[in-house]
Amino acid sequence: MGNSSRKEAEEEGGEEEEEGDGAAVEEGEATEKKKEEEEEEDELPLGVEELLASGDPVLDLSYRKLRRLPSRVCSLEYLEKLYVCGNRLRRLPSGVARLQVLRTLALDFNKLDDVPPAACQLANLTRLYLGSNRLMSLPSELRNLQNLRCLWVESNYFQRFPRLLYELPHLRSLQFGDNRLRSLPSDLWRMEALRGLWLYGNRFREFPRALLRMESLEILDLDRNQISSFPNLAHLPGLRLFSYDHNPVKGPPKVGEEVELVGEGAQEAMETRARRKEARRRAAEKEAEEEAAAASAAGGSGEEPVIHGILKHSSSAPSHRPNGVAEGVLEAEAQEEGKREQGDEDRIVVEYDEAELEYDEGGLEYEQEDLVYEGKGYEYEAAELEYDGDEVNYEYSDEGEEPEEPERHRKGT
Known part of the structure; x- marks a missing residue:
């Protein structure tokens, strides 16, 4: 027993020495790093x-x-x-x-x-x-x-989605492509400011259900995953671009009429959708023409069409009005007739207060640099979003856009 106890004590002593040596090494490395940071560059x-x-x-x-x-x-x-x-x-x-x-x-x-x-x-x-x-x-x-709007961490080794991002209230653009994610947290909807989310090149086998509650998303990229089916995405009102290329599916999911698609069968689906929209447009035009023809025929038969709303003041207005005209209109005409009888030759002008209908474009600006997407052979241009080509050169400009990088990178500011 004595030998055994002595052996155990020696082993414990050896372990303490190893720990002490390890601490000394770490302290030395820290000192070296600090020295390296503080020293001036020779050249x-x-x-x-x-x-x-x-x-x-x-x-x-x-x-x-x-x-x-x-x-x-x-x-x-x-x-x-x-x-x-x-x-x-x-x-x-x-x-x-x-x-x-x-x-x-x-x-x-x-x-x-x-x-x-x-x-x-x-x-x-x-x-x-x-x-x-x-x-x-x-x-x-x-x-x-707390002011962060754009975070790009693509091509790293993340296996889990970091929930601490929920605490960044202004984050609009999150680039998480080419990592090792297999799932997303169910409460991802808490990122209410998020507008662009890139998840291409991860390890999703199923469509992350958490995305179905992301109603503010405008760009969603799930290229190069292993998703075999997609749910109906038509209820996502903000979605403007959905990319699902290089997944084991043969066609696009259902999406809203304004959504651009990138993937297997996307071109055919969008062409079909365009033909349907054109057919509806022509049908609406034909219906409007038929109504106008019917109204013209009614006018030619001597019947006075019912006029809804306020009539413009005009000396050529007919002296009689149908019973359907509002009393306020008749009263306005009576006042006008009285003015003409008094010899008032001044023309009545309806003033238009532009100040009340001013359109403030500045309040609707959208910073394009936050949501720039690069995907091979596809370009999406809108007032708020931009979707550019793949494998571009690394360039920077002074203002207005993100840095542009090789391998699905961005346009620079």
């Missing part, structure tokens, strides 16, 4: 120095083979948009949190294992791009981004 890639000194609120350091973000970036507190896509970043320096004016941060096509904590402190951020990294989850600190 910046060609052209980066000029960009840092430009004073431009938009800084694009994409595809510069950067292993870490230049520390000088953290001092550019006037930055509104920062693009560092296609580099070799594994983390961001904590000083990025000082960029409180930043609205767009693009970190896609890097080597991030986690969402950088500094990014979660950017309270004014409206667009965050994290696609094509190594993410498996989102940190709870992401809920600090």
